Amino acid sequence: MVQLTQTVKKGGCAAKVAASELRKILGQVQFPPNDAAVMVDGGLFDDAAIYKISEDLAIVQTLDFFTPIVDSPRAFGAVAAANALSDVYAMGGTPKTAMAILAFPLGVLENDVIVEVLQGASDKMREAGVSFVGGHSIDDDTLKFGLSVTGFVHPKRVWSNAGARAGDHLILTKALGTGTCMASLKRQHLTEGQLQEPLNSMMTLNQVLDLFSETEAASIHSATDITGFGLLGHSQQMAKASGKTFSFTFSRLPLFEQTLSCLENGFLTKAHASNAQYTQAHCRTDGLSPVQKNVVCDPQTSGGLLLSVDPAQSEAIVKKLRSRFGRAGVVGSVEPASAWAVDVLP
Amino acid sequence: MVQLTQTVKKGGCAAKVAASELRKILGQVQFPPNDAAVMVDGGLFDDAAIYKISEDLAIVQTLDFFTPIVDSPRAFGAVAAANALSDVYAMGGTPKTAMAILAFPLGVLENDVIVEVLQGASDKMREAGVSFVGGHSIDDDTLKFGLSVTGFVHPKRVWSNAGARAGDHLILTKALGTGTCMASLKRQHLTEGQLQEPLNSMMTLNQVLDLFSETEAASIHSATDITGFGLLGHSQQMAKASGKTFSFTFSRLPLFEQTLSCLENGFLTKAHASNAQYTQAHCRTDGLSPVQKNVVCDPQTSGGLLLSVDPAQSEAIVKKLRSRFGRAGVVGSVEPASAWAVDVLP
Numbered sequence: 088m089v090q091l092t093q094t095v096k097k098g099g100c101a102a103k104v105a106a107s108e109l110r111k112i113l114g115q116v117q118f119p120p121n122d123a124a125v126m127v128d129g130g131l132f133d134d135a136a137i138y139k140i141s142e143d144l145a146i147v148q149t150l151d152f153f154t155p156i157v158d159s160p161r162a163f164g165a166v167a168a169a170n171a172l173s174d175v176y177a178m179g180g181t182p183k184t185a186m187a188i189l190a191f192p193l194g195v196l197e198n199d200v201i202v203e204v205l206q207g208a209s210d211k212m213r214e215a216g217v218s219f220v221g222g223h224s225i226d227d228d229t230l231k232f233g234l235s236v237t238g239f240v241h242p243k244r245v246w247s248n249a250g251a252r253a254g255d256h257l258i259l260t261k262a263l264g265t266g267t268c269m270a271s272l273k274r275q276h277l278t279e280g281q282l283q284e285p286l287n288s289m290m291t292l293n294q295v296l297d298l299f300s301e302t303e304a305a306s307i308h309s310a311t312d313i314t315g316f317g318l319l320g321h322s323q324q325m326a327k328a329s330g331k332t333f334s335f336t337f338s339r340l341p342l343f344e345q346t347l348s349c350l351e352n353g354f355l356t357k358a359h360a361s362n363a364q365y366t367q368a369h370c371r372t373d374g375l376s377p378v379q380k381n382v383v384c385d386p387q388t389s390g391g392l393l394l395s396v397d398p399a400q401s402e403a404i405v406k407k408l409r410s411r412f413g414r415a416g417v418v419g420s421v422e423p424a425s426a427w428a429v430d431v432l433p
Numbered sequence: 434m435v436q437l438t439q440t441v442k443k444g445g446c447a448a449k450v451a452a453s454e455l456r457k458i459l460g461q462v463q464f465p466p467n468d469a470a471v472m473v474d475g476g477l478f479d480d481a482a483i484y485k486i487s488e489d490l491a492i493v494q495t496l497d498f499f500t501p502i503v504d505s506p507r508a509f510g511a512v513a514a515a516n517a518l519s520d521v522y523a524m525g526g527t528p529k530t531a532m533a534i535l536a537f538p539l540g541v542l543e544n545d546v547i548v549e550v551l552q553g554a555s556d557k558m559r560e561a562g563v564s565f566v567g568g569h570s571i572d573d574d575t576l577k578f579g580l581s582v583t584g585f586v587h588p589k590r591v592w593s594n595a596g597a598r599a600g601d602h603l604i605l606t607k608a609l610g611t612g613t614c615m616a617s618l619k620r621q622h623l624t625e626g627q628l629q630e631p632l633n634s635m636m637t638l639n640q641v642l643d644l645f646s647e648t649e650a651a652s653i654h655s656a657t658d659i660t661g662f663g664l665l666g667h668s669q670q671m672a673k674a675s676g677k678t679f680s681f682t683f684s685r686l687p688l689f690e691q692t693l694s695c696l697e698n699g700f701l702t703k704a705h706a707s708n709a710q711y712t713q714a715h716c717r718t719d720g721l722s723p724v725q726k727n728v729v730c731d732p733q734t735s736g737g738l739l740l741s742v743d744p745a746q747s748e749a750i751v752k753k754l755r756s757r758f759g760r761a762g763v764v765g766s767v768e769p770a771s772a773w774a775v776d777v778l779p
Contacts (some may be wrong), residue, residue, distance in 0.1 A: 109570065112544050116551045119559035121566075122529065128566050134565030139528055139584075140486060150496075150532050151569050183468065184484055185582065186496050188534060198458050205462045220467075220474050220482030223497050224455065228574050233498050235532065235581035237484075283582035360669050 089196060089385040091155035092273040095229045107365050127178070127247060135174040135238075137245055145242040149174035151314075152188040152233020154268045156388050157277050157286060160200045164207025164232060166289040168316065170213055170389035171234035177392055178241035178247075178401040182215055187222030190231040204232050216294055250309035251329035251395035255421040256404060260412040261288050261391030262296065263382055264346025270354035277345065285343045286299060289389040291412065298407040306400035313390035315358060319366040319429060321419055322393065326421075326428040327369070329395070334349040335419035335431045337379055346385070350378045358386035370429040383431055395421055435542060437501035437509055438619040441575045453711050473524070473593060481520040483591055491588040495520035497660075498534040498579020502734050503632060504614045504625055506546045510553025510578060512683035513637040514733035516660065517580035518561055522639040523658040523738055526586035529559055533568030536577040550578050563637055571668070596655035597675035597741035601767040604751060606641065606758040607634050607737030609664060609690025609728055623691065631689045635735040641731075644753040652746035659736035661704060664714040665729040665775060668739065672767075672774040675741075680766035681777045682718070682726055696727045704732035716775040729777055741767055 122126055126145060127137040135149035149169040155163045168185070175182040185210065191201055201224075212219055217236070268285040270279045279286060294313060296304060311325045318340070326333040345420070362384040372380050396404055401417055408415035422430075448650040467474055471493060473483040481495035501509045514531070517777040521528040533554065537547055548613055558565050563582070617623045625632060639658060642650060657671045666684070672679040708730040718726050737758070742750055754761035768776075 100653075105735050108539070112547045113551070114557055115548045118555050119563060121564045122562075125530070125564050125566060128564070136530065136532070138564075138566070140490070144486070144491065146583070148530060148532060148566060148581075148583060150534065150567075152534070153571060154573075184471070184482065184494060186482070186494060188496065188498070188581075190536075190577070193454070193720070198454065199460050202461045205459070205464075209462055209464050216468075217465060218467040218471045218474070218484075220471060220484070221496075223579070225499060225577070227577070231536070231571070231573070233569070235494075235534075236585065237494060243461075260691050343726065356772060 089200060090158040091160060091230065092158050094196065095154040116282045117320055126242065127245065136177045137178065137240065139242050143241060145240050145245070147175045147178050147180035147240050150188065150233065150235035152231050154229055154231050154417065158272065160203035161207035162286060162290065164204035165211050166346065166389050168208035168211035168231045168234055169290055169292050171236050172209060172211065172217065173293040173312045173389060175238035176295065177310050178311065179241060180238035182217045182236050183237040184218045184220045185203050185212055185234040185236045186220055186231045188235060189222060189224040190227035191228045192228055192230060193225060203246050204322060208234065208342040211292065214391055215294060246307060246310040248309060248325045248328035249310055251325060251331050252308050253292065253331060253420045253421055253423045254398060255308055256398050256401035256417045257333060257335065257419040258394040258396055258401060258415060259341065259391050259418045260293065260408055260415045262341035262343045262414040264343040264385055265289055265388050265390065266356050266358065266386040267349040267354045268343055268345050269388065270356050271349045271352070271419040274354060276352065276354065282345065293392050295392060298411065299404065303400050303404055306397035307394050308397065309395040310392055312392050313387045314388065315386045316365060317362045317384045319370050320362050322370050323366050323428045325393065330424055331426055332422045332425045333419060334422050335429070337375060337431055337433050339416065339418045340382065341414035341416060342382065346382060347378060350381045356386055362386060369427060371427045372431045374433040375431060377426065435546060436504040436627060437506060437576065438504050441500040443498045454473055466526055468723065471694035472588065473591065474769065479698035481524045481588065484525065485588050490738050491586050493521045493524050493526035493584040493586050494533065494579035496579065496651045498577050500575055500577050501516060503630040504618065506549035508632060508636065509555035510550035511557050512735050513578045514557035514580055515636055515638050516556035517582050517590035518563065519639040519658045519668045519735060520556065521582050522641065523656050525590055525656065526584035526628065528563045528582050528584040529565045530582040531558055531582045532566055534579045534581060535568060535570040536573035537570060537777050538574055538576060539572045542705045554580065555686045559637065561640065579669055592653060592656040593672045594655060594657055594674035597671060597677050598654050599677055599769045600744060601654055601741040602744050602763045603679060603765040603767065604742055604747060604761060605687065605737050605764045606639065606754055606761045608687035608689045608760040609733065610689040610695065610731055611635055611734050611736065612691055612704065612732040613695040613700045614691050615734065616702055617695045618702060622698065622700065628691065639738050641738065641754060644757065645750065647679065649746050649750055652743035653740050654743065655741040658738050659733045659751045661732045662711060663730045663732055665716050666708050669712050669715050669774045676770055678767060678768040678771045678773055679775045680768050683777055683779050684719060685762065687762060688728065689745065692728060693724060701727065702732055708732060715773060718777045719779040721777060
């Protein structure tokens with residue numbers, strides 16, 4: 088049985104180009120002007136974009152792909168699909184169609200691996216009510232897989248990064264630590280059998296809207312999903328976009344059972360360092376231990392949603408989220424802007 | 434100055450997974466059911482998909498990406514963009530938004546290469562009136578670039594592969610031979626300077642609808658773009674979908690100045706063989722020489738549109754096409770179904 092993580096050098100969102108490098112590169116390109124219908128433009132290469140079709144309808148678009156972060160082909164397909172669909176959910180949208188992005192080492196891996204990867208992704212699309220409408224495949228040295236996803240959202244009900252309000256509670260839907268846990272898998276310290284909790288978490292769709300009443304849904308002011316830049320990196324982007332300070336309490340953050348021991352054992356990725364660098368000027372983590380700092384910089388693959396919620400509704404929202412996301416909870420609050428975009432207390 | 438073709442093993446659409454292998458693989462996957470709004474589903478991994486939004490509007494979706502087929506980063510970005518946008522034009526649609534798919538060997542190639550690739554693509558998006566709304570980038574062993582594109586089309590004016598009618602003229606908008614010409618570039622037999630004709634052709638947008646009157650546009654019954662499976666492979670798909678036989682006259686096919694000599698010198702790709710295999714049971718090419726057979730199997734990158742057109746309008750259409758596509762012309766006709774999907778006469 089092939090172990091996919093042994094076929095690549097680095098896996099998952101940890102393999103993405105660092106945010107600071109990307110910003111420098113994109114600043115030098117003369118992009119075409121945006122159509123007036125573009126409401127949100129994923130300029131930083133990582134958010135979903137929103138394009139308005141009518142007063143009642145906008146389309147949400149995103150794409151994501153990566154090298155294997157897990158060993159089983161079917162689990163890899165499911166994680167990659169859940170991860171790509173998540174960007175639509177993070178905008179308050181409902182995914183409708185998906186196209187596959189597949190790079191495959193023909194003749195090196197068995198073709199059955201493609202079948203399994205596509206089956207894992209198809210199972211998630213079925214669960215999400217998404218139609219699989221095509222894609223593109225190439226012969227390549229290492230396996231990469233992901234989806235380009237299109238969804239619908241009402242133009243007035245978009246969860247942009249800029250909507251967090253002072254006083255909001257910050258709710259995180261999934262535990263942290265997929266980066267270090269999957270690094271320990273890749274270096275064969277732990278097995279998939281020992282990592283069922285993070286594996287199941289990565290395969291869980293970030294579909295939440297169907298859980299809520301209209302009042303509850305309207306109390307969600309802003310959202311993002313936590314992926315490659317870690318809790319700190321994505322919170323920093325959202326806090327800056329909203330012009331607020333996000334305050335987290337480390338002890339309230341949900342972690343996988345193995346997260347701390349994996350970090351203590353030194354299972355790190357390149358992204359741990361680049362995320363620390365990306366966030367150091369704007370995030371205060373003085374009170375944290377080195378291992379705790381690595382938790383908040385841990386690159387997540389198919390991580391949770393971070394929701395900024397009216398405090399009057401947060402208890403009801405957490406209760407409903409728990410029916411699907413066992414580790415969901417309030418992990419911090421939104422404060423008026425201070426010297427820091429993000430402040431993490433022990 | 435880096436020569437991008439020297440950084441990869443195989444380039445462009447020649448690197449795609451062969452159609453016959455793909456068909457076998459996809460046949461084993463239990464895909465999710467399609468939403469009733471899916472009008473066209475790019476099941477074979479290579480056409481654009483159509484999703485109906487209302488009686489007046491459908492969205493066209495496609496994605497395409499590949500390794501460098503040319504040496505200059507800016508030209509590579511432009512070719513990749515023109516190639517990806519082409520699938521929307523081939524459905525009769527107008528592209529609106531695009532997201533980038535970028536795999537890049539950080540630390541191996543200079544970051545300036547990314548800037549140039551994105552600039553080349555942005556220039557084409559500007560020309561096409563397309564907004565660049567995001568994308569995803571990963572660190573990878575070799576450069577790959579492409580776009581996921583969304584466009585609009587009227588649901589009743591879709592150019593499907595299934596609409597060709599007996600008696601139609603077949604019009605091809607660009608000359609053939611990018612596969613062998615770029616193979617000669619990669620093997621350093623010819624330079625980009627010597628290959629300006631195919632380079633310019635690959636960078637030319639397949640935008641045609643704006644040239645035509647309503648009557649002319651309505652006389653186009655079916656269309657496809659000629660890419661990795663070559664003239665024969667894509668014609669076979671369209672002829673079968675339409676339940677007709679496509680008859681070509683080899684002597685009428687436009688070729689780049691260097692196409693025949695490159696093929697005679699043995700500049701072939703893996704796709705020449707796999708395209709021949711893919712088409713052998715359904716296409717008659719008995720009367721052609723071995724070199725001519727390789728012309729019709731030559732994998733095109735950003736190749737021309739093949740339009741199936743009412744004969745009463747074909748002269749007017751060719752005349753208007755020539756203002757933008759100097760090599761456009763009638764290359765064959767659609768016949769009632771015979772034993773062959775495609776018949777190529779000398």
